[in-house]
Amino acid sequence: MKRGLLLAGLVIAAAVFVTSVAVLLLEWRAHETGQTTAADIGGPFSLTDQDGKKVTDADYAGQWKLVFFGFTYCPEVCPTTLNRISLTLKALGPLADKLHPLFITVDPERDTPDVMKSYVSAFDKRITGLTGTPAEIDAVAKAYHAFYQKVPQGNDYTMDHSTLIYVMRPDGRYETLLRYDDSPAEMAEKLKPLLQQG
Amino acid sequence: MILRDMLGGFLALFIAVASAGQTHHYKLGPLQIDDPWSRATVSAAPNGVVYLTIKNTSTAPDKLIDVASPVSDQAQVHDMKVEGDVSQMWLVGSVELPPGRTVTLAPNGLHIMLLGLKKPLEAAQTFPVTLTFEKAGSITIDVPVEPLGATGPSQGS
Numbered sequence: 152m153k154r155g156l157l158l159a160g161l162v163i164a165a166a167v168f169v170t171s172v173a174v175l176l177l178e179w180r181a182h183e184t185g186q187t188t189a190a191d192i193g194g195p196f197s198l199t200d201q202d203g204k205k206v207t208d209a210d211y212a213g214q215w216k217l218v219f220f221g222f223t224y225c226p227e228v229c230p231t232t233l234n235r236i237s238l239t240l241k242a243l244g245p246l247a248d249k250l251h252p253l254f255i256t257v258d259p260e261r262d263t264p265d266v267m268k269s270y271v272s273a274f275d276k277r278i279t280g281l282t283g284t285p286a287e288i289d290a291v292a293k294a295y296h297a298f299y300q301k302v303p304q305g306n307d308y309t310m311d312h313s314t315l316i317y318v319m320r321p322d323g324r325y326e327t328l329l330r331y332d333d334s335p336a337e338m339a340e341k342l343k344p345l346l347q348q349g
Numbered sequence: 350m351i352l353r354d355m356l357g358g359f360l361a362l363f364i365a366v367a368s369a370g371q372t373h374h375y376k377l378g379p380l381q382i383d384d385p386w387s388r389a390t391v392s393a394a395p396n397g398v399v400y401l402t403i404k405n406t407s408t409a410p411d412k413l414i415d416v417a418s419p420v421s422d423q424a425q426v427h428d429m430k431v432e433g434d435v436s437q438m439w440l441v442g443s444v445e446l447p448p449g450r451t452v453t454l455a456p457n458g459l460h461i462m463l464l465g466l467k468k469p470l471e472a473a474q475t476f477p478v479t480l481t482f483e484k485a486g487s488i489t490i491d492v493p494v495e496p497l498g499a500t501g502p503s504q505g506s
Contacts, residue, residue, distance in 0.1 A: 223394055
């Protein structure tokens, strides 16, 4: 009897071990190959918006969202992306009302709510700029599998960062990606049928 | 009176036409610097960029060793790339100019980064940038500012 229990215990322990190893291996492979499954992307976050208000993912529930990461010191990718997104909003016309672009900084040290506000509003007032504590930014970037890294440069620094734009459904689930080199027309084409769904 | 107004009008028109047709080409010894341009920045953005091409018509190599502009606290040559959906940027000490070759500073690659702009760059304005080369010496060029979404100079050669 006792041996039976012990055996059962061992079997369970072995099963748990094998599963953990398998999960770890899969995660490692996904990391190595840069592949993540759709279900992995997104999740709850807690950040501060451009008006200094504490917000969570729940504040944006029920809307289609474009989530992307960058920083205001960025000379090329970020202004280009923000500009393309403002043109996409224009191209979508009234459908754009169903879409909420969220620009999350990966440089919270320099990107305070005030900085974010004047930065995003120069492109389109419908874009919301989000910042937070380094830990909050780290958590949201991890949730979206968005890479970022501080790179020292003399007595200054710059940021390496993911250029992907995540299209998130009103229920918070991941739908698809837009890429940095997609034109506003291509972005609008991809978004139109989704926004028409509701 | 009418004649004077007309003359003024003609003069204004002449200046407008002359500046619209102006292309930006410079020569410094064997070096040819073409089509410099920059992109407008928004008020909160502290940094700007300058792009251009440099052709070395000499049989000897040269090197771009310094960049400077009064519009920003600092100017540096940077390189960047977007690879695997990640944007990376790094400081480049100098730019080699091999003989007979053209080096292009353009979006998604080599660029002059203006760090700490004193005020935002506005479309249609121009500003000076001084380039210093190891052998050819220094030259100050006028850089026109293109609109925010621009991906190239508006006045090609």
